[in-house]
Amino acid sequence: MxxxxxxxxxxxxxxxxxxxxxxxxxxxxxxxxxxxxxxxxxxxxxxxxxxxxxxxxxxxxxxxxxxxxxxxxxxxxxxxxxxxxxxxxxxxxxxxxxxxxxxxxxxxxxxxxxxxxxxxxxxxxxxxxxxxxxxxxxxxxxxxxxxxxxxxxxxxxxxxxxxxxxxxxxxxxxxxxxxxDMQAYLITHSVSDIAMLSVLHSENRIIDQKTARTRKKASQITVTLKAYLRAIQKAGVSIDPPILKLVLKLPNTFLDLFFMTWLRTNMVRDMMLPDYANNANNEIVQLRNDLMKFLRQHDIKSEILD
Structure with missing residues (x-):
């Protein structure tokens, strides 16, 4: 045909x-x-x-x-x-x-x-x-x-x-x-997804809305995202979009407040907590596992690998 x-x-x-x-x-x-x-x-x-x-x-x-x-x-x-x-x-x-x-x-x-x-x-x-x-x-x-x-x-x-x-x-x-460089773009995007979405799932279940809105969860995103971005840079990946390079320069306090605001949006409340976080958990787990393989292939040692 x-x-x-x-x-x-x-x-x-x-x-x-x-x-x-x-x-x-x-x-x-x-x-x-x-x-x-x-x-x-x-x-x-x-x-x-x-x-x-x-x-x-x-x-x-x-x-x-x-x-x-x-x-x-x-x-x-x-x-x-x-x-x-x-x-x-x-x-x-x-x-x-x-x-x-x-x-x-x-x-x-x-x-x-x-x-x-x-x-x-x-x-x-x-x-x-x-x-x-x-x-x-x-x-x-x-x-x-x-x-x-x-x-x-x-x-x-x-x-x-x-x-x-x-x-x-x-x-x-x-x-x-x-x-x-689609590989750099997709790896960078994966890093942000892993950092931001993995916090919505804990102990094999979706966290509740009250827990999602805490400073502790926002801080978890900040620390994880910075660690991943540093790791992929060491592996020779160009951060794309480049604006994410600012994440490595901004103080943790500022980023914590930003992610606290994001965790309190209607998008997280109405979509990600009840639907996307549950359906996407397998995806996030595999993205993280494959990212770890990628970093090990480039002999990158980081706190996120420990």
Missing amino acids: AAKQDRILIFGAGVIGSMYAMKLIEAGFEVTLFAHSNRFKSLRENGLQYIEKGTVRSIQVNVIDTLENDDVYNFIFVTVRYDRSESALLALKDNQSKNIVTMTSNSIGFSSWMDIVGDRLLPAFPGFGGQIKDGVLHARFLPKFIAATAFGEINGVVTERIENLATLFKKAKLPYVIKK
């Missing part, structure tokens, strides 16, 4: 996959969502449901739960959590599509992913978030200066497929940024 122009598969119908599907369908692209179980059934029966100005709306989307090797797409977006990334890529290993865009964190580099899909791999990271409640998408779009979809070749070269992907995002009116 020959690939059609602007034909896109989104492998994973969670928050991120659903958000990209919604925006790309609105822009006129031919989009297919790969989903499993209840999510597959919901999308087939109700379409892609989402909240817009307080009202539940729906758009029709082509949804599949099996993928043939000769079912070819211009781009496949892999929008699963990091702990499911390798299994997703293994499912795509024999598919003949040439461009596989991994929309997920990565704290160790791309060797294992390339062993599966080779130079078809195009690392990226989504620029928005949200949650799905009762099958309905609640999207959270942020200003471009705060968050934009990041992508780039592993070697930093701006290739034809990078330009094509940029054109796709322009048509969909999705903010994006092309990165020259």
Whole structure:
């Protein structure tokens, strides 16, 4: 089967996959969502449901739960959590599509992913978030200066497929940024996620809202984040975005107050504590384990390794 122009598969119908599907369908692209179980059934029966100005709306989307090797797409977006990334890529290993865009964190580099899909791999990271409640998408779009979809070749070269992907995002009116060092960007992002989200889960359960708001939890984020940032710098990773370099210069007291404020936001209360922290715990654990492997590979000794 020959690939059609602007034909896109989104492998994973969670928050991120659903958000990209919604925006790309609105822009006129031919989009297919790969989903499993209840999510597959919901999308087939109700379409892609989402909240817009307080009202539940729906758009029709082509949804599949099996993928043939000769079912070819211009781009496949892999929008699963990091702990499911390798299994997703293994499912795509024999598919003949040439461009596989991994929309997920990565704290160790791309060797294992390339062993599966080779130079078809195009690392990226989504620029928005949200949650799905009762099958309905609640999207959270942020200003471009705060968050934009990041992508780039592993070697930093701006290739034809990078330009094509940029054109796709322009048509969909999705903010994006092309990165020259996606490994540095993803490792830095993983470090911040590990430091900030791991505090929401303790002793195999989500912490309560009162505990989350304490100075002790904020201080835990500060100390951990600084230690990780110093460690990846020693390993030769450029901190990206560069503004995070300020974290190493600011006093702990200032950062503690900043993270206390963050821990008291509605986003943490309504999304991360009841939903994301629980679902993402396996992801955060694997990100941390793989980051430790990465640091040991570079012979980095730090208080976070002890």
